[in-house]
Amino acid sequence: MPKNRVAVIGVGETVFKNNIVDKTYVELAQQAAKAALDDAGLTPDDIDAVVFSMAPTQFMGVNDVDKWAVDLVWASGKPFMRVHTGGATGGSALHAGYAHVASGMYRTVLVVGADRVTETPDAQHVLNLIWDLFYEHDFALNTVTMTALATQRYMHRYGTTEEQFARVVVRSRKNALKNPYAHLKGNITVDDVMKSPRMSWPYKLFDICPRSAGAAAVVLANEEVTKSHCSRPAFINGIGGRTSTVFMGDRVGPFADAELSDEAEFVSAGKEAYAQSGITNPMKEIQVVELYDPFSSTQFPQLESLGFCERGQAQNLSDEGAFEMGALLSVNPSGGTLCSNPIGVTGLVRVADAALQVMGKAGEGQVAGVQNALSTAIGGSVQFVNCTILGADYI
């Protein structure tokens, strides 16, 4: 258990869009860092250590770009580390920052990063290169095809239809209308999703997130700094993370120890985070979730593995409107990853958007009465998962 209590006391995000041409990569990261520091009422000198959130750097095209970013995120003269767990990076970076403050090592940590996924037209080629050259690389695996495989299996197990996934996209784009930072947004229909070009069964184009550029940062602080600088912080009351084999073929069939299509690593990650934060009934006690959902099919298995409902039930609750803003559970009021995906910081954006809800700073997208919010991230071959519970009160 943590030695010290930890809170998010400042949040910074840039707009997320196809490309941001008036800034270099590192200037984008700096913009988010400055916004988070301003939000916390701190200066760079008040920060004890910096955690840099960055996944593969082949998208933005500078090898190990964290070294270029050091000065611009005001890490010179301070302890600095980069965290990288693929798509789960932002959540893992937050957990590293949390551990630094919870351990009593540092009073304040800035967690910051940026990504520019459209700097190369070869993004899915880069993502294919994460598979080994011996057994899997030759078979056209990338983020789209690997999750299409898991989704086909999920549909077979629970009878989910393409239209049920399409409704997730419709809800996400509608929610994103209230998020000034979101990349994709608008009022679309299930028919629009169904008529978009087929990509990899069962996915159509609209089932898939955009490639985004943008940056995010949060300031973490111990209890003493929190008390003196923030009247309404988001306390980090629980974290959980799990890692699994790269081989998705180990996670299907009767011998699997964590079912791929269920994103089942979230079962134990969630239990750990709930135990820390005293949550026994997630659906009753959590008002907002910011799920890592780069595809229309990513929400249902997560909600089920995290104990919000039984297996195969999330699709029905979704159809009934239970996941609309302000309904039974507000799922991704920001529009989520389906609407903005700057990969190296997406997990951090989930934390930031969940924190904004708890801090009452989510603007037009604010859900009323948020006591607890949960954020998630997923990376690698759906092999790194993590979740974070943010609360209005310390547990």
Place this chain on the structure above:
Amino acid sequence: MVKQGSDKNENVIYGEWHVRYKYSVGKVAGKFFDGLKQKKILATYCDKCKLSFLPPRAYCERSFEPCSGWIEAGLEGVIEAATIVTAEFENLPKPPYAIAYVRLDGVSTAMINFVRGLDLSDVKSAAERLEPGTRVRVEFKDNPEGRITDFHYVLPTP
């Protein structure tokens, strides 16, 4: 290597990376690839966990002990997950194509490969033929070279 230039509308610098590699295969994968040359698919097994692995492993990842030995996998198996790719991705095969994780008879885990010989012109009806639980068989190339691409899966002839 960076090639400088500028786009008509944007102020940009163009760049490309060219990096070459030689990947060491090692003993375990080496034995597996030698097996492919003889049109055999070799899996490792763990006596303690009663599990067999494809791709083969030196260590059982459940017992954390060295695998006990090798077995020959069946050349038929069952689809666990499949998709039909209709979008063109950079540096990946020209669509359409089908890929599937198949658990071969006698093996605990599934291995990915292409599913060939299926009419993919109607994606939805082709997908129905690749539902989890469907039996497929392994088809080898005439002259295997000791690469994972020496074989693929095919649906049984109706």
